[in-house]
Amino acid sequence: MIRHSYLKGLKKMKERQNVLVIGANGTTGRMVVDLLAKKSSYYAMGMVRNEEQKATIEQLGGLPVLGNLEEDFSSAYKDVDVVIFAAGSGGNTGPDKTKSVDKEGAIKAIDYAKAHGVKKFIMLSALGAEDPSQLDLDESMEVYYDAKHAADVHLEKSGLTYTIIRPGALTDEDAKGTIRAEEILENRDGDITRADVAAVLVQAVNMDGLNNKAIEILNDETDIITALNRA
Numbered sequence: 001m002i003r004h005s006y007l008k009g010l011k012k013m014k015e016r017q018n019v020l021v022i023g024a025n026g027t028t029g030r031m032v033v034d035l036l037a038k039k040s041s042y043y044a045m046g047m048v049r050n051e052e053q054k055a056t057i058e059q060l061g062g063l064p065v066l067g068n069l070e071e072d073f074s075s076a077y078k079d080v081d082v083v084i085f086a087a088g089s090g091g092n093t094g095p096d097k098t099k100s101v102d103k104e105g106a107i108k109a110i111d112y113a114k115a116h117g118v119k120k121f122i123m124l125s126a127l128g129a130e131d132p133s134q135l136d137l138d139e140s141m142e143v144y145y146d147a148k149h150a151a152d153v154h155l156e157k158s159g160l161t162y163t164i165i166r167p168g169a170l171t172d173e174d175a176k177g178t179i180r181a182e183e184i185l186e187n188r189d190g191d192i193t194r195a196d197v198a199a200v201l202v203q204a205v206n207m208d209g210l211n212n213k214a215i216e217i218l219n220d221e222t223d224i225i226t227a228l229n230r231a
């Protein structure tokens, strides 16, 4: 009997997926780690770029791993089943960081995933990144969208199973739990909370209907699972 339940426990542990969150110390990244750590089917691994940030990930119930997107961070990929890329250089840095983090860092993250046999890669992209030429962009946003587009195309061509999530402008309001989601949104007016984006990223881990798809999302009136199932 003891042996039976021990083996059952081991099987359960094996069924858990190790999900590496890149950008885990970010506003959205921390929410992703928190949501993953609350689910018994996942182990949350949070990639942070310095020792002091490790405690934040531990407090959320995740396992911190060190890695900087501008360096070799392949050591973060040990035993990783799924990657969620939620990192970004942010609005306070110049085009050099947009290139080295949002473009080259993301491309490296995809290449490491491929080399380490990762089963699924989930990319936090941006609404309109599918075809930035359709957008009315200033110079810095052009560099940003070039980076997001290049990373998305690299992922689509990588041979990895992927889901690309493209939210509109992010807000810090409480989660609404309701969105609209389409491959290309007909109505791109609106915004979306980081909390809802985090919920969508975590939902995508085991939603096979989203495999090899890119979807745009904004807050709206349909509950997240229904909207994603229809997308």
Ligand SMILES: NC(=O)c1ccc[n+]([C@@H]2O[C@H](COP(=O)([O-])OP(=O)(O)OC[C@H]3O[C@@H](n4cnc5c(N)ncnc54)[C@H](OP(=O)(O)O)[C@@H]3O)[C@@H](O)[C@H]2O)c1
Pocket: 022, 023, 024, 025, 026, 027, 028, 029, 048, 049, 050, 067, 068, 069, 070, 086, 087, 088, 089, 090, 101, 105, 124, 125, 126, 127, 166, 167, 168, 169, 170, 171, 194
């Ligand atoms: N803002 C918007 O309206 C909007 C709209 C659509 C999509 N997005 C996308 O959503 C992403 C997440 O947004 P957010 O507001 O949650 O971002 P955030 O709070 O700025 O978090 C970004 C994370 O990336 C990490 N990072 C930056 N450079 C790194 C490096 N070299 N190595 C490792 N990690 C690095 C940061 O680390 P530190 O904590 O160490 O600084 C931070 O934790 C954005 O980056 C953007 O691509 C944003």
